[in-house]
Amino acid sequence: MNQMNGARLSPDLTGANVEDAGEHNRAVVLRCVHRQAPISRAEIARQTGFTKPAIARIVDRLLDEGLIIEARRRHGLRGQPAIELEINPDAFFAIGINIDRDHLTIVAVDAVGNVRARVHHEKRYVRPAEFMQLTADAISHFQRSRLIDDAHLAGIGLAMPDWLGEIPFLGMPDDYSEWMEFDVRAAIENLTQHPVFIENETNAAALAELDYGLGAESRSFFYIAINACLGGGLVLDGNGHRGAMALSGEIGWLPIADDRDKTAPKVDLLGEMVTMFFLYKFLGEHGLHASVPQDLLTLDARGKALVSKWLKEMSAHLAVAVKHIGMIVDPDAIIIGGRLPIRMIDELLRYVHEHLSAGDNTLPSLHRASIGEDASALGAAAMPMAAALMLASADAVQRTRSPLKFMDRLNN
Incomplete structure (x- = not known):
């Protein structure tokens, strides 16, 4: 023995x-x-x-x-x-792609998660044809510049929202529905001889945290991503958990009482309140322009006060979600990340704590994600890396999975 x-x-x-x-x-x-x-x-x-x-x-x-x-x-x-x-950092390399409604980020990472190269496009509603051209250009750049060793490339990972182009959202153009008919797996596989891995973008961010961040301390956690839209990802005992219908973690569909209008209280979905796009909309209603995360960092005193007001309002809704997650899932921790600037996540967490009972040991601990705005891209790269290094987080389903489409068919 x-x-x-x-x-x-x-x-x-x-x-x-x-x-x-x-x-x-x-x-x-x-x-x-x-x-x-x-x-x-x-x-x-x-x-x-x-x-x-x-x-x-x-x-x-x-x-x-x-x-x-x-x-x-x-x-x-x-x-x-x-x-x-x-x-050995040079044992393997991986490429991670993250496409969302407001950006495209492509990274090349080594075996310990160091980002060797990064291409970022801060652009809303990138259509499939442009996505493929930008992706092909980035991969070609990585290879020509010898930023990665193609012979040791473990694969390419893609992190993207499910139902992209199907769920109506602020400012979405009509032709963005092209994503519903686009076979993104086949298109990327035509670009490369290497394995292609696909996962929901918040699940991918959770995997990045698991393999390169707070996962060293917590093996079961719920990840909340505040991006253009709101996302959730669940990790249980060191493994991503997507559920029977691959819907696990879809926190945006959680109904929340919205009493901001005292004359007509109503119930809204959490994902229709706590998002970057709705923060931009809120600021616009008060005469301030913000359309990318960097804009939030250059606001004047009035703008910062408005952001704080919005964060306080949203913290009450997130506190309700934290209680639900704690009672239903019972994770070690709830991690909040995404493209919301770090100092605003920290401020939001302070407000959420004010809504939770002090000393309530039944609630999971709250943490700001240790990986910043590129968490989904890094998580995309973490998928092929986990397979190459035989990590516990490796998931064979990612080698065949495609993004969810046609939400109406879920009820059939």
Whole structure:
């Protein structure tokens, strides 16, 4: 046996008990290094329960394959200094694409999540033909500039909203409905010989947080993304959870009592209140122009006060959502991120806390996402990377999934 008796292991760090489970054991060690690097061989043995000889064999193999590197020596008080292991950043590369109603972002990342290159277009309602041209140009740029090693490209990930072009939204042109008939998977697969992975954009942002952010501390959390539209993503026990109909996390459909008009209180959908587009609309109604996140950072004192007013109003609705999520899902944490500027997310979180009962231990903790506005693009790249590195977050469904379309068919 390779595994020592009595070791207490994390569920996805537990090795197999049979000698012929080499691939599984290799994956266990690789995940351990990915999650806890820099880490020594002795620490890997303690984490996985494998014997030291087994760890030596597996680590030597991973070193030979170029998947991990000996990064540095850790000098302690006694004995030989421990050699620390890390994932080799150049082991794999991945491209992540995020298309939304207000932008297109394409990133090239290495095996530890460092962004090696980024192309960003701050543009609303990009149609399919332009999307494909901009995407092809970005990939070609990455390859020509040798910003990534195409021989080590793990794949291309796409993060985009479901029902894009189908759900009416502020300022949406009629021809944006082209997305409903466009086979985006086939189009991207025609661009590349590498695997293509597709996921909902907020689920992808949650995966980025899982593999490169707060996932190191919390393995079950609900991710709320405040973007052009509102999105939600659920991670349970270190794995993305999309549900039976791939609708898990669709927090925008949550009905919320809206009493801003005291003369005619009504019930609205959360996603028709807490979005970047509705913040821009609110400012426009008060004579201020803002159409991109950067505009929010250059507002004068009056504009900042109006943003604070809007955040306070929205915090009451988000607090209701937090309570519902806490009671129904019971995650370790709720993480709020998206393209809303960081300081505004922090302000929003302060207001949400004011609506929640102090000392209520039944509620999950609230956190600002550790990854900023490119979370969905980084999460898109994280999908092929997770498959290449055999991480627990790897999901084979992403290799065949396409964005959801034709919402009316959900009821059939």
